[in-house]
Amino acid sequence: MFSSRNRAIGKAHSKLILIGEHAVVYGHPAIALPFPTLTVTCAIEEADSGIHLDSKLYSGPIDQIPKRLKGLAICIHKTIQEIGKHHNGLLLKIESMIPIGRGLGSSAAIAVAIVRSLFQYFNCELSDEKLRELVNIAEIYAHGNPSGIDMESVCCDEPIWFERGKGIASVAIRSSFYLVVADTGRAGDTRSAVGSIKHKLDKSPIQTKQSIDRIGQYTLDARNALIQGNLVQLGLLLNLAQTELEKLGVSDHGINHLVNIARNAGALGAKLTGGGRGGCIIALAENCVQAREISEQLNQNGAKRTWSFKVEETQQFQSITS
Numbered sequence: 001m002f003s004s005r006n007r008a009i010g011k012a013h014s015k016l017i018l019i020g021e022h023a024v025v026y027g028h029p030a031i032a033l034p035f036p037t038l039t040v041t042c043a044i045e046e047a048d049s050g051i052h053l054d055s056k057l058y059s060g061p062i063d064q065i066p067k068r069l070k071g072l073a074i075c076i077h078k079t080i081q082e083i084g085k086h087h088n089g090l091l092l093k094i095e096s097m098i099p100i101g102r103g104l105g106s107s108a109a110i111a112v113a114i115v116r117s118l119f120q121y122f123n124c125e126l127s128d129e130k131l132r133e134l135v136n137i138a139e140i141y142a143h144g145n146p147s148g149i150d151m152e153s154v155c156c157d158e159p160i161w162f163e164r165g166k167g168i169a170s171v172a173i174r175s176s177f178y179l180v181v182a183d184t185g186r187a188g189d190t191r192s193a194v195g196s197i198k199h200k201l202d203k204s205p206i207q208t209k210q211s212i213d214r215i216g217q218y219t220l221d222a223r224n225a226l227i228q229g230n231l232v233q234l235g236l237l238l239n240l241a242q243t244e245l246e247k248l249g250v251s252d253h254g255i256n257h258l259v260n261i262a263r264n265a266g267a268l269g270a271k272l273t274g275g276g277r278g279g280c281i282i283a284l285a286e287n288c289v290q291a292r293e294i295s296e297q298l299n300q301n302g303a304k305r306t307w308s309f310k311v312e313e314t315q316q317f318q319s320i321t322s
Contacts, residue, residue: 006046010117014038014098015105015153016181016282017273019241020162020219022197022250024147028216029163031171031223032153035104035181037307040096042113044121047089051076055094071141072111079115079134085122092117101187103274108150111138131155143190158314161223173314174229178291180262180283181273184254185304190275193250200248211244218244229313235268235284242271250276258303259283265297266290 013036020030051062062073098106115134119126139146149162159171200208218237225234245251255272262270262283270283285291291308298306
């Protein structure tokens with residue numbers, strides 16, 4: 001981040017849930033990864049008066065911001081109130097590479113970039129605790145009762161183990177691997193997906209709880225597979241989690257189609273990531289050549305766009321192998 005007297009820049013990256021989505025709402029763990037390929041930047045400049053936003057989603061004074069973005073306006077006001085310094089006016093320019101509604105943490109990343117840029121602009125120190133407190137204001141407005149995994153994963157530069165109400169822990173990765181991310185081209189609907197699972201719990205509690213508990217167990221097993229560097233086992237667990245997500249009704253035909261394309265192209269495993277009912281899928285590849293082949297097949301068979309990136313082995317294993 002860069003700051004000067006009249007200008008400051010705050011940045012944040014996207015995120016992916018490797019495994020554990022939806023089960024995390026019911027007390028099970030989830031594994032999330034930073035997705036550094038997609039970033040958001042908030043640049044602040046001095047303005048004559050008022051607070052103005054300039055973005056693809058909305059441009060104008062934040063007091064007239066559309067209802068769907070009201071959480072960002074509240075976050076900005078609360079952050080400035082927390083900083084407690086006078087200003088004549090501010091212009092916040094937001095540039096985001098993260099597609100909206102794809103389960104990639106767009107709203108959380110934008111809020112993180114905004115809070116970081118405001119603290120830089122006023123030359124104030126920002127603690128991790130205060131960052132999360134302020135970003136959570138926007139997340140509550142956007143998602144109602146968020147688990148907190150989006151906020152935590154866009155704030156962290158390493159893979160995290162997340163349990164609601166218990167904070168986060170680092171995830172050890174013995175062997176590096178590649179992930180291919182494919183966009184269905186349709187915005188997901190996390191709220192309706194979460195609501196539908198709650199309805200299923202009321203209607204068919206035994207079967208629904210079994211699916212949720214299985215995802216929780218697969219997440220525990222996935223952590224062990226990452227520690228052991230067993231990518232074949234990790235891929236199998238991703239596939240098993242996808243099966244349960246299909247049973248829970250949060251996958252759909254478009255997601256299932258891309259999952260099958262990825263698997264047929266050689267992916268070790270593939271599943272939806274995030275809320276489902278649209279959004280993105282992820283596919284596990286052993287190397288960059290395989291990732292490229294999977295991406296090509298997905299692009300040729302319905303994906304709106306794809307990205308691939310390497311998930312590096314973590315420090316403790318790097319020091320052993322170096």
